[in-house]
Amino acid sequence: MIGFATPRRGWIFLLPVGLFAALVAGFYGGLGLDTMVLPSPLIDKPAPHFTLPPLYEGRQGFSTADLSGHVSLVNTFASWCAPCRAEHPVLNALAGTKRVPIYGIDYKDKPPAAQAWIAELGDPYTKIGADDGRIGIEWGVYGVPETFIVDRQGRIRYKHVGPLTEADVNATILPLVARLDK
Amino acid sequence: MIDEVGHFALVLALCVAALQAVVPLIGAARGDAALTAWARPAALAQFIFVATAFFALMHAYAVSDFSLVNVAANSNSVKPLLYKLTGVWSNHEGSMLLWVFILALFGAAVAVFGRNLPPSLRARVLAVQAMIGVGFLLFILFTSNPFLRLYPAAAEGAGLNPILQDRGLAFHPPMLYLGYVGFSIAFCFAIAALIEGRVDPAWARWVRPWTLAAWCALTMGIAAGSWWSYYTLGWGGWWYWDPVENASFMPWLIGTALLHSAIVVEKREALKTWTILLAILTFSLSLIGTFLVRSGVLTSVHAFASDPRRGVFILLLLSVYTGGALLLFAWRAPQLQSGGLFAPISREGGLLLNNLLLTTAAATVLLGTLYPLFLDVVAHQRVSVGPPFYTMTFVPIMVPLVVAMAVGPMLPWKRGDLAAALGRLKLAFAVAAGAALVTLAAMGVRSLGAACGLALAGWMLAATASELAERVRLFAEPLPAVLRRALRLPRAAWGMTLAHAGMAVVVAGITGSTAWSEQNIVDARPGQSFEIAGYSVAFDRVNELKGPDYTETRADMRLSRGGRELADLHPYKRFYPGEDGSATGVAIRTNLLADVYVVIGDPDGKGGYALRLYYNPLVPWIWLGAAIMALGGLVSLTDRRHRVGAPARRARAVAAARIQAAE
């Protein structure tokens, strides 16, 4: 029977297992990632130009001008959002420390429902703007709650997706605010 | 009580599997017949225990036993019985139990139907099978136990996502798993061959029926899932290159390559090393798929709730099985003797080209699926890979494959003449050109893609017919002789004809659905009438109904064409308060050539409803073609040559050998 006279080189047979090892390494690295969170391309870019009507009639609306001159937190929330409810006490506590003003964007909500929600859970916001969704798109919002840190020059420096916990506030938010304040 | 029996049965299965994994291997290595003989009864015992556990869980669902966490989380008492039962595999834990059940089922099948296998090979195959069983049984018992108790027992269950309560979908997972998990047998055969250090043509023949069976099931499972998403979800797509869809498609592609390269091993003793590698890779892709779906590394509408602990466990199993197999391959494969040289233009060359293209296609799908993950891990950048990528890379690889599929069967073994083969394909050229010209003439240059697609389908279909005609000497011999030849053709030949023809039908279906779909989206009020593709849809009224666990808005519509009424259509939208979800019921009317597809949307608050009418030509051919392919596989499976070693059929075996020699 005619066969291969030349010997088969051994190293090529190691190729499949080598590639597989790289694959497994990649998978292992991937296990630690959170695939639901999308990074924002707006980091270090100026906050979008916007003007929002106030949630409460008679009060002042919320616009880009409010964000310059000091470090601010911008928090999107809605009365129909369950994780926002879980996050709210953390925002109240943060507002109580008076370290940084928190501005609220009421996202795709009905004003009476939102007002009742605030009345029930507390109002940590310096100003609240009512958004039908269009301004949210400008901020790259794809869900609620989301929280942004804006610096003195009006640039977005950080975005937190999902509800804020006390740990998040202490480990990330407050230190960053302190750094931006200097 | 039954729950405890089920739980205990799982533990027993684990013990038996552990023994089955070790003892027969030792027996085969030492040539000890007594130890080798452990394999068969152990495989049967493993199956009985796992089956006990599986049916115990099914029983718990049937009687709505909410003392089990799994049942309470995934079922409720108002569901119809069918969905209670099929709810067993609608969640992670239950579907893992189904996975292991099918694994044990295949092991028992090898024990029962593998009588033609040499005992040492069979023992090794079953031992490796048991090793896989051990790993997954440990996984279930330690991280995904469906028999965990809820104390105190819940009064009512959380229920099943209403979208999943569908007859068609209910059977999609078992079909998929029969395919997915069934490829484990080919994997075991490969490992056994590597351990023995020998791959005979007989090995290729023995592994074939198991691979074919798994392939048929996977073809049907993928087609069923695709068809279900088309007629249920209301978003009309039938394939979205979703990571979980890809996870089932990759084993299919490599499994198809394996079926073809095994032919070369069987007939010409060549491509042995490559075939062994393919057998390892097919099941490895199934394992990778299992990992992707259940670990949370990829976002998908299909994914079960993710748990990093489970992800690590599955990754470990994947590393052990695939890593171990590939290490064994690196060590032992160089020693496999290869024979059978062949020219590039030959039947083997055609099959090798088939393998090259299918493997590249599978690698492309893998690349697209995993790239976002790896880019994120390595560079912390996020991109998404959607259908446009696959359309631009996968399709250009498949087109030459379909072209070559027509030529390959026309070539003889060892060395062929391409010009001669192409000469015999004159009919196929004519049909292809004709299809392209008709399409272009009717629809203009814009439909160049569609023209190519239909030309490809016509080429494939005509070539398959030509090949069959040649085999039975149609037009060259009188009809009775032709019929006699046709009846005595080996079933595998009919299988190939059907499978390739089915592929042509699928290509035509895909072309039609992507090139010629139409839509009409309107704000509709009862009493109005709308047009789509020459059809008239009269919107008569809307009814509000109540079902066992839902409220429904159902429309009554009439479909007519040219004044003649054709069918009643009832698109609906259901709301399930118990699960806070909704489901859309699409109304489809098909004449097997095209679908009229009607979806009713939300009310506009002013008495009208969003109504979407679609016309999808040739879409049914996608699933018809897949069914024909699977039928081809089944027909091949019944080929008498798979029952090697059945001496009673001597006379017919000799006749079969004569026809084989004439091929």
Add this chain to the structure above:
Amino acid sequence: MIRLLLAAGALAAIIGATEPAYAVRPDEMLADPALEARAEQVGHGLRCLVCRNQSIEDSEADLAHDLRLLVRRRIAAGDSNAEVVAYLRSRYGDYVLLRPPFEISTALLWGGPALILLLGGAAVARLYRRGGEAQTAPLSPDERRRLATVLGDGDAP
């Protein structure tokens, strides 16, 4: 049967849109069918960030609805397709694109299939060449003697 197909195809050519949009609501659609077709074409390339595996034209999510409206507003305002896509990309990142961008970071992705095909083809070519070499490997003296014996050229044993 053929007439059906031909008629359907002719209509499709006139309407222009060949890929159906399964979640577009009648009140979202633009009045001008050509602009609407463009909007759907752009939308089919944008990923719904809530459902994750559908385009915004096929997803029933609220965000998809908002994005569809945005796309249509901008197209009606005169933006080109590329400008609308860039607008959304600048706010949501590359993830919103269903077709990955052609950049250095995705070079391996786009080049991968061709590379794999080339490597596979090279391996196949090597297989054919080595097979040819093996066939012409010279016989050793011992083998030549055996061959002669077999052929009957040598002295009778």
